[in-house]
Amino acid sequence: MTAPGSPDGGTPSPGPDALEDQFAQWRHYVRRRPELQRADAEELEDHLRGSVDELIAAGLRPDEAFLVAVKRLGGLDELSREFAREHSERLWKQLVLTGGADDPETGNRSRRDLIAMIVCAVGAAVSVKLPELFGLGFQQDGAFYAPNFALFTLPWLAAYLAWRRRAGRALIGVMVALFALGAVAANAYSLAEDSQSLVLTTIHLPIALWFVVGLAYVSDDLRSSRRRMDFIRFTGECFVYFVLIALGGGVLTAFTVGTFQAIGIDPEGFVSEWLLPCGVVAAVVVAGWLVEAKQSVVENIAPVLTRLFTPLFTAALLAFLVAIVWTTAGINVEREALILFDLLLVVVLGLLLYSISARDPLAPPGLFDRLQLALVVSALIIDVLVLWAITERITEYGTTPNKAAALGENVILLANLAWSAWLMLGFIRRRTPFAALERWQTGYLPVYAGWAWVVVLLFPPLFSYL
Structure with a gap:
């Protein structure tokens, strides 16, 4: 007796769900190409599905038909270059910050995103200066600012992403609770400036809170391995943008200090007390916005x-x-x-x-x-x-x-x-399959977050606040 779905009595052929998973992987990868718009990707998928159907009708198994059809369709790099030659103006449109000039709906969304980013960046800049109302200075009170610095910027980045993803109230409540827990961990323990626990908290709290930002990023599909992999990509791209902003800001700051000193004005106090702390926390939010706005450029x-x-x-x-x-x-x-x-x-x-x-x-x-x-x-x-x-x-x-x-x-x-x-x-x-490696890495992310929270919350009392 032959196995169901296997005309030759061999290994059963994958069902429709497995084939749709392959299409989903292919579609996810295609839509990351900067040269291909959604309509282009849908057109390519129609061609691919038609080719798969023909090959299945000719007697191939679904997984074999899919691989052959993808091979016939051609490499995505070649397809991207072809679309780029035919629609070269699209690449230039991607470099315009407001974007969507020919699409009113896209343009309106881009402007709303820009306004939301500005609000969150200003909020981060204001937050980092609020401790001064209680007599804490950025240069004089390093033991306070070091463990708390991530709390001045990452909640605002998470707020922007949650707003953009339309996160539910329950998830927002969880994120608020985790950020509050981070604030308690950073300030509840009496740690000396030379304490090892203070250094560990300073290193591990931003890691723990970054995974809270990850909750905001994947809020549209918390269980999706693909969305977690997108967050990994977001992390790398956000770092690239932040470094570029920091390098540009450093050059601008150097020129500003030099030009003002040339006319007898010393701006170093303004730079160290205002420009540096406010610029750093705001730059994190701006970097996250740039990744969202230009997902396929730096990618x-x-x-x-x-x-x-x-x-x-x-x-x-x-x-x-x-x-x-x-x-x-x-x-x-x-x-x-x-x-x-x-x-x-x-x-x-x-x-x-x-x-x-x-x-x-x-x-x-x-x-x-x-x-x-x-x-x-x-x-x-x-x-x-x-x-x-x-x-x-x-x-x-x-x-x-x-x-x-x-x-x-x-x-x-x-x-x-x-x-x-x-x-x-x-x-x-x-x-x-390569997907197994992807699932392993994305499924392991909570382990890093859990260990970071253990170090931040439990290590100080376990080691007598050393």
């Missing part, structure tokens, strides 16, 4: 960045491992070294996440995927060595907040990198 930088830095970091990590073997030197696990190694592993993870978010999920494995596997395996080995050194240090001298935080973070990264390497190996060997 094209992702493949360039990952393909540039992945080989460089792979070479650096392999050279480091060779040096350890050659010199038989142990890893220093003092505070600065722990921060350095954790940052290195986070950068590797960031490269992996950003490359996954920018990759065509339907493309077959290639040389770059093997290079990424080498990067992840190298980082995994270094993580094991660091964990070994931390464990020895704790066993010999006891634990501290820094070592405990580093231990937990390295265990979390170890689990992620180990399973990521396994999934990447399966994908390269064509035994695991």
Whole structure:
């Protein structure tokens, strides 16, 4: 007896739901192309569906028909270039900040978004100056501003995204509660300026609150793996925009200070007390707005960045491992070294996440995927060595907040990198679909958020506020 849906008695062919999942992946990727408007994507999908139907009628299984039809349709890069040649004015329209000049509805929405962004950016700038009403100065009270700085800007960015996504009241209530919890964690404990717990809170609270921003970003579909991957992409693009704004603002500030000093006016007090703090918190909101307004413009930088830095970091990590073997030197696990190694592993993870978010999920494995596997395996080995050194240090001298935080973070990264390497190996060997790697990374995001909250809320009392 043959299996249902399998004319040759072999493996049952995927059902309609599996085929629709493939179409959904293809549609999601196509709509990220800057040259293709929605109508273009819908036209291409109609052609693709027609081709799939013809191939199924000819006797192919649905999944085989889909792959053949996509191959016949052609590479998206080629399609994008063709549409760009035929509609070159679209690229210029994307660079206009207000956008939608030929579409009144789009133009009105863009203007509303612009107004909402300005309100939120001004709100962030005002928030960072409010503590001065209570006698706290930006330069004099670093122990207050350091852990609280994210609270002056991220709630406003979350408010903008929640407004744009039309988030429900229940979700807004959850976000308000989490930001309030962050404010309590930053201010309820009496921590000295040289306290390790203060440094850990300053580092981990922005991470915890950034995932609250993520709730606002995916509020239209909280359970969607694709929306979580979009948030990963949003994070990378927001960082790129923020760096560009910071570089431009730094040049402008330097020219402003120089020109005013030339006429005998010293603006350094204004720069340090007003321009710098207000500009930084407002720039975060502006960067988020730019990503939303120009989603497909900076997005094209992702493949360039990952393909540039992945080989460089792979070479650096392999050279480091060779040096350890050659010199038989142990890893220093003092505070600065722990921060350095954790940052290195986070950068590797960031490269992996950003490359996954920018990759065509339907493309077959290639040389770059093997290079990424080498990067992840190298980082995994270094993580094991660091964990070994931390464990020895704790066993010999006891634990501290820094070592405990580093231990937990390295265990979390170890689990992620180990399973990521396994999934990447399966994908390269064509035994695991690329979607499995995407689901693993997006499903692991709450682990990072949970650990950040643990460090912020529990570490100070656990370690007697050291």
